[in-house]
Amino acid sequence: MDLGPFKLLLEFLPTIPELAVIAVASYAAYVLLLTIYRLFLHPLAKFPGPKLAAVTSWYEAYYEIILQGQYSRKISELHAIYGPVIRVTPHEIHIRDSRFYDEVYSKNLQVDKHGWDTRFGTENGVLTTVDAALHKRRRAALSPMFSRRSIISFIHIIHRHINTLSSRMKEFESRKEPMNLTHAFPALTGDIIMDYFFGFNYGQLKDPEFDSFHDAFMKIAGTGHLATQFPWILPVMNSMPDFLTEWLQPAAKPLLKFKRDQWDLIGKTLRGDSIKCNDAPKTIFQEILSSRFLPPCDKTQQRLADEAQIVVGGGVETTAFALNVAAFHIINTPHIYARLHSDLVTAFPNGAALELVKLEQMPYLKAIIMEAVRLTYGLSARNPRTHNKPLRYKQWVIPAGTSVSMTIPEVSHDEEIFPESHSFMPERWLGEPKTSDGVPLERFMVSFGRGTRSCLGMNLAWTELYLTLGTMFRRYKFDIFQGDVTDVQMGHDFFIPVTRLDSKGVRVFVSSTSD
Numbered sequence: 001m002d003l004g005p006f007k008l009l010l011e012f013l014p015t016i017p018e019l020a021v022i023a024v025a026s027y028a029a030y031v032l033l034l035t036i037y038r039l040f041l042h043p044l045a046k047f048p049g050p051k052l053a054a055v056t057s058w059y060e061a062y063y064e065i066i067l068q069g070q071y072s073r074k075i076s077e078l079h080a081i082y083g084p085v086i087r088v089t090p091h092e093i094h095i096r097d098s099r100f101y102d103e104v105y106s107k108n109l110q111v112d113k114h115g116w117d118t119r120f121g122t123e124n125g126v127l128t129t130v131d132a133a134l135h136k137r138r139r140a141a142l143s144p145m146f147s148r149r150s151i152i153s154f155i156h157i158i159h160r161h162i163n164t165l166s167s168r169m170k171e172f173e174s175r176k177e178p179m180n181l182t183h184a185f186p187a188l189t190g191d192i193i194m195d196y197f198f199g200f201n202y203g204q205l206k207d208p209e210f211d212s213f214h215d216a217f218m219k220i221a222g223t224g225h226l227a228t229q230f231p232w233i234l235p236v237m238n239s240m241p242d243f244l245t246e247w248l249q250p251a252a253k254p255l256l257k258f259k260r261d262q263w264d265l266i267g268k269t270l271r272g273d274s275i276k277c278n279d280a281p282k283t284i285f286q287e288i289l290s291s292r293f294l295p296p297c298d299k300t301q302q303r304l305a306d307e308a309q310i311v312v313g314g315g316v317e318t319t320a321f322a323l324n325v326a327a328f329h330i331i332n333t334p335h336i337y338a339r340l341h342s343d344l345v346t347a348f349p350n351g352a353a354l355e356l357v358k359l360e361q362m363p364y365l366k367a368i369i370m371e372a373v374r375l376t377y378g379l380s381a382r383n384p385r386t387h388n389k390p391l392r393y394k395q396w397v398i399p400a401g402t403s404v405s406m407t408i409p410e411v412s413h414d415e416e417i418f419p420e421s422h423s424f425m426p427e428r429w430l431g432e433p434k435t436s437d438g439v440p441l442e443r444f445m446v447s448f449g450r451g452t453r454s455c456l457g458m459n460l461a462w463t464e465l466y467l468t469l470g471t472m473f474r475r476y477k478f479d480i481f482q483g484d485v486t487d488v489q490m491g492h493d494f495f496i497p498v499t500r501l502d503s504k505g506v507r508v509f510v511s512s513t514s515d
C-alpha cells in the first residue's frame with residue numbers, strides 16, 4: 001500500500017519505548033514542578049513543618065495506613081519540634097494551643113468542614129456535610145429530637161435497657177464467669193439508640209456474647225484513612241453486593257443488616273406505612289420528614305439513610321467507650337469506688353429507684369463522668385474547619401479557605417491545664433476548678449466538640465452515663481479479670497480512639513452489694 005503523504009508523518013511519530021520515556025519524563029517534570037510550587041510558591045509555603053508533609057499526602061498516608069492511625073501522635077511530636085502551628089499536609093495547617101480552640105471552632109462563625117464527606121461513604125449526614133449553611137439546616141431539623149425534653153420523654157426505655165444490663169450482670173455473677181464490659185456497653189448504647197431513633201432494637205444486650213455493631217466498627221474504622229487518600233474506595237465498596245462485602249469482612253454483617261433494615265424503614269416511612277414498634281414518640285425519619293427547615297431534596301431515601309448511619313456511628317462507640325473508661329478506673333481504684341458507692345447508697349437507700357435529677361446533683365459522680373469523657377476524647381481525629389476569612393494566630397495569618405485543624409486528645413493532655421493528664425483523677429473537677437491563671441477548667445472540656453458543629457447527642461450521652469454508672473455502682477462491686485489500663489487507652493486513631501488491637505477488653509467478675 002502506498003502511504004503517500006502519511007509516510008513522512010509516520011517517520012516522525014515516536015515508537016512505543018519512546019512514548020514510555022516521554023510519559024515518565026512528563027510525570028517527573030510534573031512532580032518536580034508540583035514540589036517546587038508546594039515548597040516555595042504555595043500560600044502555606046511559609047508555615048513550619050516537615051518538608052515531606054508539605055510536598056505530599058503520602059507522608060500522612062504512611063502514618064495513617066501503614067502504621068495504622070499514628071499520624072495524630074506523630075503530629076504531637078512535630079509540634080514539639082516546630083512549634084504550635086505546622087503544615088501537616090500540602091493543604092492543611094494544624095494548631096496545638098488549647099486556648100485557641102474556641103477561635104477555630106467558633107460559635108459565632110459559620111465554617112465549612114472539608115474531608116469527612118469522603119471518609120465514611122455518607123456525605124450527606126449532618127456530621128459530614130461540608131457546607132456551613134447546608135449543615136445549619138440539617139442540624140436544625142434534627143435538634144428537637146436531641147433535646148433534653150425529648151430524651152426525658154423516652155427515659156423509661158433507657159431505664160429498661162439498663163435494667164437488662166443489670167440482669168445480665170446478675171447472670172454473670174451467678175455463673176461466676178467474667179463479663180466483658182467492652183462488649184456489653186456497645187450492646188447497651190446500640191439498643192438504646194436503635195429504640196430511640198428507629199423505634200426498634202436488635203436485642204444486642206440479650207445476646208449471650210453481646211454481639212453488637214462494636215466488632216464491625218473496630219474492623220472497618222481504619223478504612224476512613226484509606227478513603228481519605230483514595231476517595232473512590234467507599235463508593236466502590238458501597239456498590240458491591242452485601243454477600244461479597246460480608247465474605248471479605250464477616251464482622252461487617254450487623255452493620256450491613258442495619259443498612260438494609262434502615263433502607264426498608266425509610267421506604268415505609270416515605271410511603272406513609274405504619275412503622276412504630278415501641279412506645280417512643282417518633283422515629284428520626286419522621287422527625288426529618290416533618291421538618292420545615294429542609295427542602296424536598298434533603299428528604300430523599302438516600303439522604304435519610306446517610307443520617308441514620310451518622311447517628312449510629314456517632315452515638316454507639318463514643319458513649320460506650322466513655323462508659324468503659326469510667327468503669328475501668330472506678331473498679332481499678334478502690335478509693336474512687338468506695339466514695340462513689342457510698343454516695344449512691346446515701347442518695348438511694350434500701351434499693352430506691354434511681355432518678356436522673358438526683359444523680360445529676362451528685363458532684364462526685366459528675367466529676368467521674370467529666371474525667372471519663374476527658375479521657376475518651378469523642379473523636380481522636382484531626383477536626384478540620386475552613387474559615388472564609390483569614391485566621392490570625394500569633395504572628396501567623398492563615399489564608400482564607402485553608403483547612404485548619406486541631407485535635408481533642410491534645411487538649412485533654414495539655415499538662416499545663418490538666419497536670420498528670422494521663423491519670424484518672426475525678427477530684428480535679430470538684431468545687432469550681434480553674435487553671436493556674438484563673439480560667440474555669442470546664443472551658444477545656446472539648447470532648448463533645450465546640451461551636452456550631454459540636455455534639456448533638458450530648459444530652460443523651462450524659463443521661464446514659466449517669467443512669468448506667470449509677471445503677472452499676474449502686475448495685476454491684478467488680479474485680480478486674482486479667483487486664484490493665486491499656487485496655488482503655490488509645491492505641492490507634494481510627495477517627496474514634498481505638499485501644500491496642502490485641503486488647504481482649506475490660507473483663508470483670510461481678511458481685512452484688514448488700515447495703
Ligand code: HEM
Binds near residue numbers: 314319446458
Ligand atoms: C460520650 C459520648 C460522646 C462524645 C464524647 C461525642 C463527641 C462528639 C464530637 C467531638 C462531635 C463533634 C464533631 C465536630 O466537631 O465536627 C460530635 C458530633 C456529633 N455527635 Fe457526638 N459524642 C458523643 C455521643 C453522641 C451520641 C449519644 C449521639 C447520638 C446519637 C451523638 C451524635 C452526634 C452527632 C449527630 C454529631 C454531629 C453534630 C453536627 O455535625 O452538627 N454523639 N460528637
